[in-house]
Each structure stands twice: as structure tokens, then as C-alpha cells.
Amino acid sequence: MGKSLDYIKRRFSDCFDVKYREIEGVLGKTTLVFIDNLCSTEFISDYIVSPIKNREYPCKDLDELITNVLEINLASYVKNKRDLDDAMLHILSGDVVIFVEGYEDIIYCEAKGFVRRGIGIPETEAVVKGPREGFNELFVDNISLIRRKIKNPDLKFEPIYVGNKSQTVVCLGYIKGVAKDDLVKEVKDIVKNLDAEFLLDTNYVEDKLKGSQSVFDTVGYSEKPDEVASKIMEGRIAILVDGTPFVITVPYFFLENFQAPDDYYLNRKFANFTRILRWIAFFLATFLPAFYVAVVTYHFGLIPSLFLFRLAVSRAGIPLPTIIEVLIMMITFQIIKEAGLRLPQPIGSAMSIVSGLILGEAAVGAGIASRITVIVVSLSMISYFLIPKLYSSVTLSALTFVIVSSLFGLPGLFVSIIIFFMNLADLDSMGYSYLFPIGSKENYSFRDTILRGKLDRISRTIVREDGKNEKENK
Numbered sequence: 001m002g003k004s005l006d007y008i009k010r011r012f013s014d015c016f017d018v019k020y021r022e023i024e025g026v027l028g029k030t031t032l033v034f035i036d037n038l039c040s041t042e043f044i045s046d047y048i049v050s051p052i053k054n055r056e057y058p059c060k061d062l063d064e065l066i067t068n069v070l071e072i073n074l075a076s077y078v079k080n081k082r083d084l085d086d087a088m089l090h091i092l093s094g095d096v097v098i099f100v101e102g103y104e105d106i107i108y109c110e111a112k113g114f115v116r117r118g119i120g121i122p123e124t125e126a127v128v129k130g131p132r133e134g135f136n137e138l139f140v141d142n143i144s145l146i147r148r149k150i151k152n153p154d155l156k157f158e159p160i161y162v163g164n165k166s167q168t169v170v171c172l173g174y175i176k177g178v179a180k181d182d183l184v185k186e187v188k189d190i191v192k193n194l195d196a197e198f199l200l201d202t203n204y205v206e207d208k209l210k211g212s213q214s215v216f217d218t219v220g221y222s223e224k225p226d227e228v229a230s231k232i233m234e235g236r237i238a239i240l241v242d243g244t245p246f247v248i249t250v251p252y253f254f255l256e257n258f259q260a261p262d263d264y265y266l267n268r269k270f271a272n273f274t275r276i277l278r279w280i281a282f283f284l285a286t287f288l289p290a291f292y293v294a295v296v297t298y299h300f301g302l303i304p305s306l307f308l309f310r311l312a313v314s315r316a317g318i319p320l321p322t323i324i325e326v327l328i329m330m331i332t333f334q335i336i337k338e339a340g341l342r343l344p345q346p347i348g349s350a351m352s353i354v355s356g357l358i359l360g361e362a363a364v365g366a367g368i369a370s371r372i373t374v375i376v377v378s379l380s381m382i383s384y385f386l387i388p389k390l391y392s393s394v395t396l397s398a399l400t401f402v403i404v405s406s407l408f409g410l411p412g413l414f415v416s417i418i419i420f421f422m423n424l425a426d427l428d429s430m431g432y433s434y435l436f437p438i439g440s441k442e443n444y445s446f447r448d449t450i451l452r453g454k455l456d457r458i459s460r461t462i463v464r465e466d467g468k469n470e471k472e473n474k
Contacts, residue, residue, distance in 0.1 A: 004106070005031055005099050007084050008091075018091070025052040027059050029101040038094035040113025048096065048109060062105055070109070089167055119145070122223035122245075124388075130265035134223045135245040139171055142225070142240050142247060146173060149229035154178070157240075160191050163199035170205060173228075173238040180235065183430060187237050187250060202241045202248045209239075209250055209430065215393040218429040220252035227261050251429035253436050255449055257389045258282070263452050272451045279450070281383035285394050288383075289326050290401035290413050292376045296322045298409035314370040323406035325369050329377040330399065332359060337381070 012018040021032040021044075030052060034044065051069050059065045087097050087106050094112035119141070122134030135142045143157055154176045162170045170191050174184055190208050199205075206219045222228050223245055228238050231249045239248045258278045263271040295302055296311070303311065318325065336359070363369040380398065384391055397420065404416045427434035437449060 004084055004087075004104075005033075008033055008087065008097075011088060012091075021049070023049060023053055025055070025065075025100070027062070027065060027100050027102070031099045032096055033091055033099070034096040034111065035091060035094065038092075038113070039096060039111045043111045043113060044096060048098070048111070062100060062103055062107065065100070066107065089161070092167065125222065125224050125227070125261050127224075127260075127262035128266065130262045131224065131226045133225060135225065135247060137243050137245055139169055139240045139242040142245075143171065143173070145225035146229050146232070146238070149225055150175070150232060155232070158188070160188070162191060162194050162196065162205075164197050166198040166200070168199040169242040170199070171240040171242075173232060173240060175232055175235070178233070178235045179237055183235075183251075184237060186430065187239070191239070199241065201244050202239065202246050205239055205241065206248055209248070211430075212427060214423070214427055215396050216254070216424065216427060216434070217389070217393070218252055218427055218434055220249040220256060221246045222249065222261075223247075224261050230264075251432040251436075252434075253429065253432070254424060254427075254434050255436075255438075257387060258450075259452075264455065268452055268454065275451060278386045281386035282390065282394065285380050285383035285387065285390075286398050287401060287413075287417065288380045289330060289377060289398060290405040291410075292373075293322050293326055293402055294405035294410045294413050297406060311370075311372060314372050318368075318370055320368065321406075322373070323402065325373050326377060326402055327399075329363065329369050329373060330381070330402070332363075333377060333381040334395065337384075 009020070017036045019032075019034055019036050021034075023030050023032070032044065032048065048070060052065075055069050059069060084106075087108070090108045091097050094110075096109045096111045098107040098109060100107075117136045117138075119133050119136060121132045125134075133145065135145065147155065152175060156172075156174055156176050158172045160170045160172065161167050172184070172188060172191065187209070191205060194205065194208060196204055202221065206217075206221075209219050211218065220231070222231075228247045228249060232238050236249050236251060239250070258275055260271075260274065260278075263275070300308060320328070364371055364374060384394065387394065401413060401416055401420075405413045408415075425433075425435055
């Protein structure tokens, strides 16, 4: 005990929050080591210290101490032999480590009592109808939220410690027999081989899982337990990182960017109508400014004569070329949007609305932009809000298309659109086609495509190629 305890004290020197409590117990001198602000001191006093001090009869060994004296859940302790690095990890995780004089074994007792954020409404995935509970920063709470949705003994959660210095817990969640074994093995190998000193967020894991560097995310994320549970039941793998409320899932498909969490709680016809709106918003946000620049710059003949006259009147007195005019307005709206996101919510929403109105009107009045340009760019920018998961990728793509259109007109735009969709078709998510099920014959437990079908069909049990049954839940 003496050398082990000295090693622990040396490694935790100058750490004022690491406490060492010595008591005379039934087996002799006993030392408890724990971090004050991570453990529940009441639990330690009532269920560890008091039973040891008030024991009237001596114990034979550590096994009797654990089973007959310590008033703890038997599943919450681990007994190891001289594994001091593991002991330090338990201390840093909020456990109590018990050293008993004369024994080499070390007892780890769970006594976590740190402050945690409650289960609240997810801010990034608002719903009109449906569950409103969201993940928090503690991965054990997030696991409990998923288990409440999936009461299946085959639901597995495998912890992996990542980060040479942070030792962050990364937990893989999947249903054994539904998730493919090769997919589970591949994800597990990638996570285990992460070479990082610190792991503070899911993005550290996402970078390795993406494979190809594209502006489109081939790894999904969610803050809602029902959304993650549905993907796990489809055969996917959820990856939980301690310290972040976002859970990532793989594989992830392009069509899922147009699905909202409440699509499955609202009327099917209305849900499909909103999905069509999202597809329209995607094409407006990505291609409308570029199409406007190409037509106005090179292809006047495509514009009806009456509208061409109004366009000429609107652009009279504008000294800047159309491409510069559009880029200025697009960048200005992006600045407004980013400022609204970074400011506190009550101020940010008001600032975004006021800034958009004032700057748009001021730009027209100053002759920097025409009214038609303001309308086109504003319609494109508003469309972003219907597809929030494609915000970053569509923003960069739209700017690229605008520049190409200004140089080569509609032919250049059409060629760049073909290259754009070729790039999408070439992407994959953990070996699955990113555009699945479009242009793919591979069987996968995912039937909810462009339009939402009936819920009983989406949740129907099918037979996989290996002969096993699996359910398609959403």
C-alpha cells in the first residue's frame, strides 16, 4: 500500500482538490483517495466511511470487506492488483479509490456527484410535435436516454478511452445482429487508432470517419435521443463523446439532410409537403444566384422583353458589374447571419432582422445593388434556414457556382452542376454510397427516401442478405 499511495500522491502533487482521507478500519489503516468536486462527499461518508468505522467485528480479507461492510452496489466496484495508472483514471473519472494497509489489491468505488446540466429542449433541432428532451454533456445520461427508447438486450455500448492526455470516453452504441459486424469493426478500429493528445468534441472523431475531405458531411449528428435511437434501430452506429451533447451516427446519407425530426409525428401529407419545400429551398440556395448572374451577364435573350425592360430600369445607375453586386450582397448577408448566431438569442434575432432590412434598403438607395439583386440574394439566403444541416456546404457551393457563372455563363454553370452531382455520387459514408438509395442496388435498412411513406411500412421487418431479420424503425 505504501509505495502505491506514494505514487498516487506524487502524480497528484499540487492538486488541491484531490483528497486523502485516512481512517482506522476493520482491516487496519485504510486510505480513501478522491477528487472533492467530482464525488459525493455524503455518499462517501454514509456508505463507505461510516460502515468501516462502525464495524464491530474484524474482517478476514478484502472480499469480506466489500461484500459485508461497504454499503455499495456490488456492480459499482472493481478490484485490481497494483494497476496504478488505472487507479488514477478512476480517480479522475469521479470514483473513490480505497487502499488498505497490507494489501496490494485496490478497490474502485463509484461515488460520482459532480454538477451536470439537466435534460432540456435541444436548441438546434426544434420540433412542432414530438419529444422535446435532448442530450446533455454527460455520456452516461445520454446512454440512459437512448436505452429508454430501445429496450433491447442486444443494444450494446462499448467504451473506448481516447486522447493520450485527456483520456476522454468515446462510447459506441449499436444493436448486435442488426448493425453489420464489419461496420462495427471498422468504426471501432478507427476510434481506437485516433492519435490525439486531447479529445474535446465529436468533431475530432468525425474527421477520421469522413474519409474523403468534402464540403458535405458524410457523418450525421443529432441532439435528440429519438433521432439517434431510430438510426441505431436501422443498423447504424452511434458514437457518444463525453463532454458534448451531440451524438454522431454512421453511415449517413444525403437524403437525410432533408428530413426533420418531427416528420414522423406530423400528418404524412403535410410532412411530405414540407420536404418538397426543403428540396426547392436547396436548389434556390445553391443555384439561384449563379443562374441570375449568368442570365443577366451573358444571356439577355432568355429574359422576357417586359421583364428585361424593368431589369434595365432597376439596374440604371448601378456602377458595379452584376457579379460584384451579387458577391457583396451574399457576403453581407453571411456576415449578418453569423453575427445573429454568435450574439445572445434575444439580441441576435432582432439584430438579424433589423440589419437585413436596413442594409438591403441602404444598398438600393446608395446605388450599390439593384432591387432585383437584393430579392434574388435574399430569397437564396432565406432558403438556407430550411436546410440547416447543409448550411456550410451549400454556402461554399453557391459562391463557387456564382464565380463560374460570371466567367462562363450558362454552359459553365451546367457543366459545374454536373461535376457537383458527380462529386456527390462519388462520396461514401463508411463504405455506403452517400446518395443511397439513388443509383444503388445494395440492401440496407433504410426506406425513408425523398417522401415519407407510411409508418408501418417504414418500420416493417425485412430479411437481410445473410438471412437475419432486422427492423426498419424511424
